[in-house]
Amino acid sequence: MAFSASESMKKLRQERRKHGQCAQCGNPSEKYLCERCNGMRKKPEPKEFREYPMQRKLKKPLSDRRLYEDMIAQELRTSDIAAYCGVTQRTAEKWIFEGSVPHEERVTKLCRLLKREVEYYYPLYKWSSKK
Structure with a gap:
């Protein structure tokens, strides 16, 4: 041993x-x-509360500048939009920064939150005819 x-x-x-x-x-x-x-004994320092930045540093051109500018004008974050529309924050980021188009019910919630018509953000959006 x-x-x-x-x-x-x-x-x-x-x-x-x-x-x-x-x-x-x-x-x-x-x-x-x-x-x-x-x-x-060394005690860890408590971390300070840091609020998430409202504006994201853009690494590439925006896919949806209108949506981004309205979001900034109303002082909203992607987490606020995600919570209101009932999706994850990553999904909301895809809508704003990557050009992904939301589902029909999410589009209406998003436009209601930002106080705009659907055609303002998505002029070519085709409403599905599921009946």
Whole structure:
């Protein structure tokens, strides 16, 4: 059986805890670590809340500039549009940045949210005749 420093340290900490000592320094303590050892531990800094940027840095030309400009004018994010239309944020991004055309019911919700007619955003949109 090979000697392992991590195993021997583990046993040492266990022995110290059995006798009511700090696992790290061996001073009397009711908790796992005494206040001095606990104070020396690095604690992660809490992350600040960062609001998602409203405007996206464009890497390529926009597919739907009208939709994007209205979204920015009304201070909406893609997450707001997605929540209103009942789709994922990625789907809403596809509509705005990649030129994907939404389904009929989503188009009406999107136009209602942005207060425009369907023909303004999708002049060639063909309404399906499912009846």
